[in-house]
Amino acid sequence: MLAKTRFARILTLQHATARPLAYGVVSAASFANTKASFHSSAPRRELSAEQQSIVKSTAPVLAEHGLAIISHFYKRMLGNHPELRNMFNAAHQGAGSQSAALAHAVWAYAANIDNLGALTAAVARIGNKHASLGVRPDQYPIVGENLLASIKEVLGDAATRPIIDAWAAAYQQLADIFINFERDLYAQAEATPGGWTGWRKFRVARKVHESDEIISFYLEPVPELGIYQPRQYSLSDTSGEGNSFRISVKKEAAKGQEQPAGRISNLLHENVSEGAELEVSNPYGEFTLDIESDAPVVLMSGGVGITPMLSMLGTLVVHAPQRQVVFVHAARGGKVMAMKNYLSQIVEENKQVSRLIFYEEIAESEQQGRDYDCQGRIEIDKIKDKVLLPDANYYLCGPIPFMRVQQQSLEALGVPSERIHSEVFGSVTA
Structure with a gap:
């Protein structure tokens, strides 16, 4: 039986059609804690002091030209290796958010080349995403070759031989960190009861409408154990034995011409029926709930962030x-809030649980205290008497602007940053 620990993990799905589709899922599931640490991994190749100095000196250049370099890198690498397109989210590629996130990560690596401990959280987040997509050690040289070539091709004569050589050594060091970290994750996944590596086929056992925008898919494994488009969602529940899962997916509508409708969320809502088969990777992630602690817990979410x-x-x-x-x-309102009855039942049956539900729009039939508690958006300063608890741990999930506001508000009220944990949907640039 799996350890009773809940944390956000990446679970990748693949539709069993002639042209398979893959989805990444961030789960808050019951699994043995498979955190890995690059500090405890196999020895890595160290940079010389001169190489560190050269790489660190390029950080301002990367801050200015990083996005151009990374955009060129993706175009170059995927042109030379089209088989790798299946590893990337085409929507994030098209919007430029993936390039911006990687450019920021490369800059952060250069800026902290002499203090790798500052990158621990980033390595954990990125390494878990890599594991969810089945990234292999033999793919790292492809990335390195195209990254170094892109630096040279974008910067031209400014990218001198010493700079390219130093970055070649720096990239190899970074690749070793990730390869060792991900090797640990794969080994722990295989050792976890109910865990696996690679792809495993699951069947959509049930499909339940939770709100006007969110549908839950209950996944159960089929006896037997291609990738098109990776996506990541949160597991909103899992069985005690870890052999069935539930994902709750918001149907993403188009927002003007700049943001088209969600390709995969709409496909799931409209075309994936009960009985359909998906391929699923083992859950991975670093957003953890410390189940051994006795400290109070404050769970704060916005929109579909309610699922984990x-x-x-x-x-x-x-x-x-x-x-x-x-x-x-x-x-936004009661029509789009998922699993209201489930939450109300838990609050009613467990006196140690309290709730504060905020609706921006109130329907005539909705009553304060029954359907919602406050109107408007969350303003922590106005509810601090209910959420500022001694030694509490705070967990945030939702749109990035929402989490940024809540994090800043909590810190302004004296909550230590180490007690604030967050899960980010999409590409992270800061």
Whole structure:
């Protein structure tokens, strides 16, 4: 039986059609804690002091030209190796967010080349995403070759031989860090009861409408154990034995011409029926709930960010009923809030759990205290008497602007940053 620990993990799905589709899923699932640390991995090749100095000196250049270099890199690499297109989110590629995220990561690596400990969180986040997509050691040389060539081709004569040589050594060091980190993740996944590596076929056992925008898909494995488009969603629940999962997917509508409708979320809503088969990777991720602690927990979410929070809440009431829990959620209105009845039932049956639900739009039939608690958006300063608890741990999930505001508000009220944990949807640039 799997350890009773809930944390966000990446679970990748693949549709069983003539042209298979893959989706990445960030789960808050019950799995053995498979965190890896690059500090404890196999020895890596160290840079000389001169190489470190050269790489660090290029950080301002990367801050200015990094996006141009990375955009050129993706175009070059995917042109030379079209088989790798399946590893990347085409929507993020088209919007430029993936290039911006990688450019920021490369700059951060250069700026911290003499202090790799500062990159621990970034390595954990990126390494878990790599593992969810099945990234292999033999793919790193392809990335390195095209990255170095892009630096030279974009910067021209400014990219001198010493700079290219130093970056070649720096890239090899970084590749070693990730290869060792991901090797640990794969080994831990295989050793976890119910865990696996690679792809495993699951069947959509049930499809449940949770709100006007969100549908839950219940996934169960088929006896037997291609990638088109990776996507990552949160597991909103999993069985105690870890052999079935639930993902709750928001149908992303188009927002003007700049942001088209979500390709995969719309496909799932409209074309994936009960009985369909998907291929799923083992869950990975670093967004963890410390189930051993007795400290209070405050779960704060916005929109579809409610999904991993409900999974964490379910674990807390079953496996840590002594802990005080405050569940804070913001939604546009009752029609789009998922799993309202489930949340109300948990609050009613567990006196240690309280809730604060914020609606921006109130329907005539909705009553304060029953359907929602506050109107408007979450303003922590106005509810601090309910959410500022001694030694509490805070978990945030939702759109990046939402989490940035909540993080800043909590820190302004004196909550230590190490007690604030967040899960990010999409590409991260900061």
